[in-house]
Amino acid sequence: MLGVVRQKVGTGGSPLTVAILGKTLPFLRAAATPLRSYSSAAKEMTVRDALNSALDEEMSADPRVFLMGEEVGEYQGAYKISKGLLDKYGPDRVIDTPITEAGFTGIGVGAAYHGLKPVIEFMTFNFSMQAIDHIINSAAKSNYMSAGQLSVPIVFRGPNGAAAGVGAQHSQCYAAWYASCPGLKVLTPYSSEDARGLLKAAIRDPDPVVFLENELLYGESFPVSAEVLDSSFSLPIGKAKIEKEGKDVTITAFSKMVGLALEAADILAKEGINAEVINLRSIRPLDRATINASVQKTNRLVTVEEGFPQHGIGAEICTSVIEESFGYLDAPVERIAGADVPMPYAANLERLAVPQVEDIVRAAKRACYRSVPMAVAA
Amino acid sequence: MSASFFSVRAVRHPGSFAGEEHGPPAASGWLASGFLGSAGKLRFRALSVSAPAPSSSARRRGSSSVVVAVSSDVVKEKKLKPSSSSSSDLLITKEEGLELYEDMVLGRSFEDMCAQMYYRGKMFGFVHLYNGQEAVSTGFIKLLKQEDCVVSTYRDHVHALSKGVPARAVMSELFGKTTGCCRGQGGSMHMFSKEHNLLGGFAFIGEGIPIATGAAFASKYRREVLKEADCDHVTVAFFGDGTCNNGQFYECLNMAALWKLPIVFVVENNLWAIGMSHLRATSDPQIWKKGPAFGMPGVHVDGMDVLKVREVAKEAIGRARRGEGPTLVECETYRFRGHSLADPDELRDPAEKACYAARDPIVALKKYILEKNLAREDELKAIDKKIDEIIEDSVEFADASPPPHRSQLLENVFADPKGFGIGPDGRYRCEDPKFTAGTAQV
Numbered sequence: 092m093l094g095v096v097r098q099k100v101g102t103g104g105s106p107l108t109v110a111i112l113g114k115t116l117p118f119l120r121a122a123a124t125p126l127r128s129y130s131s132a133a134k135e136m137t138v139r140d141a142l143n144s145a146l147d148e149e150m151s152a153d154p155r156v157f158l159m160g161e162e163v164g165e166y167q168g169a170y171k172i173s174k175g176l177l178d179k180y181g182p183d184r185v186i187d188t189p190i191t192e193a194g195f196t197g198i199g200v201g202a203a204y205h206g207l208k209p210v211i212e213f214m215t216f217n218f219s220m221q222a223i224d225h226i227i228n229s230a231a232k233s234n235y236m237s238a239g240q241l242s243v244p245i246v247f248r249g250p251n252g253a254a255a256g257v258g259a260q261h262s263q264c265y266a267a268w269y270a271s272c273p274g275l276k277v278l279t280p281y282s283s284e285d286a287r288g289l290l291k292a293a294i295r296d297p298d299p300v301v302f303l304e305n306e307l308l309y310g311e312s313f314p315v316s317a318e319v320l321d322s323s324f325s326l327p328i329g330k331a332k333i334e335k336e337g338k339d340v341t342i343t344a345f346s347k348m349v350g351l352a353l354e355a356a357d358i359l360a361k362e363g364i365n366a367e368v369i370n371l372r373s374i375r376p377l378d379r380a381t382i383n384a385s386v387q388k389t390n391r392l393v394t395v396e397e398g399f400p401q402h403g404i405g406a407e408i409c410t411s412v413i414e415e416s417f418g419y420l421d422a423p424v425e426r427i428a429g430a431d432v433p434m435p436y437a438a439n440l441e442r443l444a445v446p447q448v449e450d451i452v453r454a455a456k457r458a459c460y461r462s463v464p465m466a467v468a469a
Numbered sequence: 470m471s472a473s474f475f476s477v478r479a480v481r482h483p484g485s486f487a488g489e490e491h492g493p494p495a496a497s498g499w500l501a502s503g504f505l506g507s508a509g510k511l512r513f514r515a516l517s518v519s520a521p522a523p524s525s526s527a528r529r530r531g532s533s534s535v536v537v538a539v540s541s542d543v544v545k546e547k548k549l550k551p552s553s554s555s556s557s558d559l560l561i562t563k564e565e566g567l568e569l570y571e572d573m574v575l576g577r578s579f580e581d582m583c584a585q586m587y588y589r590g591k592m593f594g595f596v597h598l599y600n601g602q603e604a605v606s607t608g609f610i611k612l613l614k615q616e617d618c619v620v621s622t623y624r625d626h627v628h629a630l631s632k633g634v635p636a637r638a639v640m641s642e643l644f645g646k647t648t649g650c651c652r653g654q655g656g657s658m659h660m661f662s663k664e665h666n667l668l669g670g671f672a673f674i675g676e677g678i679p680i681a682t683g684a685a686f687a688s689k690y691r692r693e694v695l696k697e698a699d700c701d702h703v704t705v706a707f708f709g710d711g712t713c714n715n716g717q718f719y720e721c722l723n724m725a726a727l728w729k730l731p732i733v734f735v736v737e738n739n740l741w742a743i744g745m746s747h748l749r750a751t752s753d754p755q756i757w758k759k760g761p762a763f764g765m766p767g768v769h770v771d772g773m774d775v776l777k778v779r780e781v782a783k784e785a786i787g788r789a790r791r792g793e794g795p796t797l798v799e800c801e802t803y804r805f806r807g808h809s810l811a812d813p814d815e816l817r818d819p820a821e822k823a824c825y826a827a828r829d830p831i832v833a834l835k836k837y838i839l840e841k842n843l844a845r846e847d848e849l850k851a852i853d854k855k856i857d858e859i860i861e862d863s864v865e866f867a868d869a870s871p872p873p874h875r876s877q878l879l880e881n882v883f884a885d886p887k888g889f890g891i892g893p894d895g896r897y898r899c900e901d902p903k904f905t906a907g908t909a910q911v
Contacts, residue, residue, distance in 0.1 A: 165816060166744030189714035189750035190674055190742055218673060256594030256645075258656040260672035432882050436656030437645035438593065439872045 134320070139309040141283035142172050142248075145290040146210065148322045150180055153208060156294055157184040159199055160212030160249075169214045170250065170309055196222035196247070200229045203245040203299075210294060213249035216265045216303060223268075230299040231274030246293045248302035251279075252346060252397045253434055253445055255307070262434035264398030266345065269301045270375040270407075276300045276328055277375040279345040282313040285372055288326030296328065303374075305347045331378035333385070337367030340391040340455050343382060343408055345371040348395045348446065355451035364459055374404060382408060383415045390421040391458040395451055400428035425454040559841060560776045566834070566843045567852065569775055572611055573603040573831045574856045576627035579636060580806075582860050583626065583643060587810045591868070592643045595672075596657045599627040601773075601805035604830035605737050606631045608778025608800075609705050612786055618666045618688075618704040620681035623658035624737075624804075625670045628707060633665045640863040646870035653873045654881065666702075674708060674742075675715035678734070681706030682721040685732035685795075703789040704732045711742030713756045722763040722797065729794035733785045734760075736799045737772065743808045744816040760797030772800030773828040776837065803828075879904070 136144075150156045157180075162169045164177040164187040177185040188195040192213065199209035213219045219226065230243045253262040270277045276298055280286040286304070293300035318324060334349060335356055344352040349370045356366040367385055371378065386392050392412055394405035405426035412424060430444040561569065580598040587596050599606070602624075610619060610631035621628040629639050634650055642649025643657055650662050660670040668684055671677045681704045688702040712718055713736060725732050736756050740747045748754050760767025766788075770781045778800060785796035803825035807814030838844050882888070886899035898904050 162743050162745060169743070187745055187749065189745070190711040191714050191716060193716055194714075221673065221675075254594075256656065258594060258658050258672065259654075260659070261595070430878060432879060435654045435873070435878065436594065436642075436651075436659070437647075437653035437873045439645075439875070440653065440878050443875055443878050 134315055135312040136283040136315045137310055137312050138283050138286045139172055141286040142290055143174055145287045146176060149291055149294040156208045158210045159186045159188055159195055161188055161190060161214050163187060163212050170306060192218050192221040196225040199245055200225050200243060203243045204241050208244045210246045210248060215261055216249050216251040217261050217263055227272055231272050235274060242297045243299045244297045246300045246302055248304060250306040251303035252305055256436060256438060258436045259433035266303055266374050267398055267403045275375060278373055279303045281346055281349040281370050283315050284319045287319055288324055292325040292328050308347055329373045329376040329378060331372050331381040332370045333367060334370045335368040337365040339365045339389055340393060340458050341367045341369060341385040341389045342393045342395060342455060343369045343371055344395040345374060348397055351448050352395055352451055354448045358452050359455050364455060366455055379411045383412060386412050386416045387419045390419050393425040393454045393458055395427045395446060397429050397445055400431055403428050422458045425458050427451055427454050563843045566838045568611060569607050570834055570849060571852045572607040572631055574853060575630055576603040576606060577831060578856050578860050579626060579630060582864060584810060594656055595809050597624040597809045598806045599624050602737055602802045603627060604775035604778050605772045605800045605802055608775045609735060609782045612782050616666060616702045618668050618684040620668045620677040621670060621707045622674055622677055623672050625660045629660040629667055632667045634662045634667060636859050636863040637866045640867040641870050644867040645872060646867055647873040648870040674712040675717040678706050678708060678717050678721045682725050682730060682732060685730035688731050701790045703786050705735055706732060707735050707737055710736060710738040710747040714750055725795040726764040731789040732795045733789055734795060734797045737802050738799055739802050739804045741817060757797060757799040765795045765797055767797045769799045772802030773830050775830050775834050
């Protein structure tokens with residue numbers, strides 16, 4: 092019935108649409124039950140433990156896998172992700188490096204050229220800027236330049252994005268930078284299941300993978316099923332996950348923002364909007380099929396990301412949707428991103444510079460009713 | 470020690486060093502070395518020779534390539550060698566002594582207060598404290614003019630204070646208030662002050678070194694290209710032992726020596742980079758040796774003794790000011806606290822910490838001042854009290870200061886705010902009064 096209404100009214104926010112939607116949505120709310128992807132098992136695991144166990148299992152399965160980075164060995168990892176690995180695998184496979192990102196990243200890439208499977212840890216992805224030449228030029232482009240002779244089965248991992256009060260040089264999100272480069276795979280786990288499955292897939296993958304974690308998620312617990320805990324578990328690269336099914340508006344997010352999007356979906360549900368939340372999981376390759384299928388179902392899109400707005404992930408998703416699902420859109424696409432400024436240190440300014448749940452709710456409402464005017468974007 | 474490829478095998482040269490006053494405890498990484506000089510031989514010979522190799526002394530022949538901490542007590546040295554080549558009996562006047570004491574106590578008290586405030590939640594994020602290293606900051610910066618530049622790392626609170634940034638401004642910045650030296654936008658790791666020529670405050674190690682080299686380049690440029698004949702500004706770059714494995718360090722040593730830039734590279738070698746011991750990370754741990762490899766003098770000095778640091782600093786800064794080029798100074802020092810306030814500091818040997826705690830630079834200077842009768846105990850106590858009041862005042866000021874207004878979010882992104890582009894009405898966005906309402910409203 093709603094489909095018929097939409098065809099009659101078309102796109103845009105005319106009062107008629109608003110009135111009709113206002114009447115029909117409560118019907119939908121009663122009908123649709125938001126689906127949560129909680130597993131039936133009661134076991135919970137933190138993201139930190141998920142990453143640790145994934146590294147552990149992959150290192151024991153394949154002796155060519157080794158971990159290299161600052162403080163990964165004796166210090167047990169700057170964020171304790173590699174806890175216990177030095178004791179288990181020894182200093183030949185868990186290597187503490189001097190503080191020289193360009194150097195050890197290059198060494199990792201060279202080792203990958205020659206048959207090993209390095210996992211390079213950056214203490215934060217901000218430090219990867221010192222090594223970005225090797226990530227892009229030596230790793231991403233090599234398979235192409237050598238016409239397939241040299242594949243680079245390397246994983247670059249570490250925390251990405253803003254933490255709490257760490258200032259401008261420690262808070263940038265690099266998803267957009269790396270995702271724009273052909274030859275790289277870029278993954279952004281959210282839950283423990285994502286962390287385990289995607290890290291295992293990344294280590295097994297024959298191509299360079301940039302694995303963007305989030306420091307604030309390390310301590311969060313998520314339920315995991317027995318299937319996830321199995322050592323052969325892995326998730327396909329390039330497939331997004333629909334965290335919550337819905338009918339009214341599609342909200343795409345990755346990493347920490349998935350949590351905020353789910354909270355926003357709860358709030359929206361109380362107001363009669365049944366949002367569908369997509370956890371992108373993989374930024375490159377981007378799962379355009381899932382996103383477009385979802386928008387073709389809901390007809391509205393809100394993209395959420397923590398990074399800078401210009402040329403961000405949201406920009407790519409919005410364009411993909413316009414290219415493939417333009418006729419299905421009932422409202423302009425909405426982009427939520429971090430503020431277009433280097434991250435300020437002051438706590439209140441930092442809160443303003445990163446998307447909050449209220450911003451997602453406002454944008455989703457705007458996509459549904461067009462009742463809240465857009466502020467001037469910087 | 471396993472014989473694996475990646476672990477460092479420590480080389481031992483037991484008992485090789487005559488003149489070593491205290492044998493170091495047998496903690497891992499503590500091994501005899503053969504290159505540390507006494508207060509009497511502060512390597513002035515090395516500095517005056519422009520050829521690569523520093524002067525050799527009999528002790529250094531056959532030395533191992535590992536660092537050790539040797540306690541070299543200024544007072545003791547002075548008593549043993551009354552006719553040492555460092556000329557007069559007193560290295561400092563009373564005024565200088567009190568100035569140095571006050572600066573070091575300011576640094577120490579400030580950092581202690583930072584720790585308290587952090588645990589009370591007034592400060593957040595990453596905070597890296599400087600306790601124990603005050604002699605290096607005071608020893609160098611107190612010899613600089615206002616126009617000379619200082620570039621530091623994330624451990625920059627005390628460098629800012631020594632350079633003259635008011636304690637109130639630094640404390641407010643740490644609290645994230647708008648009265649801070651960077652209006653609350655920088656934070657602990659990003660202290661900047663144009664007025665005092667403190668050029669940062671950088672989070673990435675090694676990042677400050679090219680910046681400092683550039684400031685020195687600018688100073689030389691102003692003198693030679695812009696013909697400002699009296700521009701003899703010197704830049705001092707502070708960084709740690711971990712930084713000395715980073716490529717930027719070597720690139721800048723090369724260029725600074727090549728172009729004879731007026732810069733002093735000061736290595737605050739506190740032996741640890743978070744949990745990574747300097748010895749595990751460096752093939753040749755003697756950092757001062759890397760200076761002569763690039764054609765500049767490399768000097769090693771006891772960084773727990775402010776007077777020794779000051780003597781070396783005088784020579785190095787003087788060299789730079791006269792246009793003779795850069796110097797690499799390695800200060801052997803120690804941080805009494807962990808890497809940051811979030812660091813549990815479990816990897817460092819308590820015996821090592823105790824050994825360095827006994828060499829507290831403030832205690833040593835106080836002892837010197839009193840023994841040389843440069844000042845009385847009550848004068849030093851008065852300074853302690855004055856500093857306490859300054860710190861208390863700075864905390865009150867920071868507490869009372871307002872947090873930044875939300876409109877500050879979009880300020881200072883560009884020097885020319887027209888960089889935000891042209892709005893839909895055809896005018897520059899920054900001319901729209903609603904512009905600074907913030908993107909967070911979206």
